[in-house]
Amino acid sequence: MIDHLLKANCQTVHLGGFSHKLSPALTVNSGDRISVETYTGFKICDRAPDAFLTAELIEIYHNLPPERIVGDGPHLLTGPIYVNDAQPGDVLEVRLEAISPRLAMGFNAIRGGWGALPQEFSEPRLRFIPLNLEQNCAEFPPKSGIYIPLRPFFGILGVATTESNRSSIPPGIYGGNIDNPELQAGSRLFLPIFVPGALFSIGDGHSAQGEGEVNVTAIETSMNGTILLKLHQNLSLTAPIAETPTDIITMGWGSTLDEAFEFALKQMIQFLENFIGLDAEDAYVLCSLAANFRITQVVNSPKKGVHGMISKSILPQTFKFIRDDHF
Structure with a gap:
């Protein structure tokens, strides 16, 4: 087993979707561990406070190569990670060992025409929400005395398919934008593999999310994680399945x-x-x-x-x- 560090930069992230044509950001063997950096908020960088921005995110925002933009989704993903010997029909285990916010700030956005109640809440709104990392909570609304426990997880965990430019918005049998808050550190996700190398990508960090995610977003947060990728060649799955403790x-x-x-x-x-x-x-x-x-x-x-x-x-x-x- 080898430990890797996958930092987020213009050569290791991609925007908007998944594609088997993307150059891998990292190549690993089955059983390798990866410490991974992810950023969120690419589309709202121009409206973000300093507490949300880093020099790395600003660099990505201004200089992401066009070939790293592969779909119409808003998500900035780290990857893809190529797993040696992975072939279509195999299964990729993603072991989530650690997940933590990179910054003490996240955001929530209402997008016009989206959400569970698009007619009632039709105006776009963008809110930045401070995170109390010491107390592991966020107060919302501000000064309300309502404290939301932080339960950080990655909203997107997915592999590429034979589709060249698949949007990052809809989830499916490839994983992707699952948005399942049960996938905390200590869980395992098993994904069917569709292309050689699996081409796994990760991102869309959420510090807290209610089941339903009714207004389109959670507390969207740039996130650090430690994952272990393991290949299963004697297992067949038709859709993702997960195991928590x-x-x-x-x-x-x-x-x-x-x-x-x-x-x-x-x-x-x-x-x-x-x-x-x-x-x-x-x-x-x-x-x-x-x-x-x-x-x-x-x-x-x-x-x-x-x-x-x-x-x-x-x-x-x-x-x-x-x-x-x-x-």
Whole structure:
């Protein structure tokens, strides 16, 4: 295992989407650990206070090469990371070892025409929100006495596909803009691989987010992280699946919440069949008795998201999902 440092600069970030044509920012072997820097707020740099800006972000804002702009999304992502020997059909494990804000400042934006209530809240608004990193909270609204606990996570964790310029906005079976606040440090995400090398990218840091992310954004935050990438060539997945210290999480996306829920439910049934050994009907019943399905986000048009969670405490004691002593 080798430890790498992947800093965010004009040669190691890309804007707006995913593309298999991007030059890798880093090449690693399976099992390598990467300390990674990410920035957010590329599109609002011209309106940001000094506390939000760094010399590196300003340099990226002014000098990002055109070939590193690959989609219409607003997200600045670090990567892609090429994993040696990764091939389509394999699975990439992303082990989230540490996640922490780079700066004591984040932002929230209402975008005109977006969000869960675009007619009621149609005017664009941009708010910068200080983070109290010592107390691990943010007060919002200012001077309200309402303190939001910080639960930092990366909103985007995804791999490239054969699509040359895929927007960073909608999530899908490749991961991407998942926006799942359960993916805290100590979790693992498993992604199907579609192109050689996987070409994994990371970003869209959130210091806090409610499930649903109803006004389009969370507390968007430039974020540091430590991840470990591991290749699984004897595992087959048709959609991402995650494991936290307490739960197995399946994910679903669709143009409606009904479609997203149905996808997440079918993925949970498939997990219970493939890894626990239940038949489909028993798995379906168990989901009704013990699984919880939650709205992940409703704003990453055109895909809404639902995730299903089942506690590992109720599963057989012999169960290990892709065995790892960490869990």
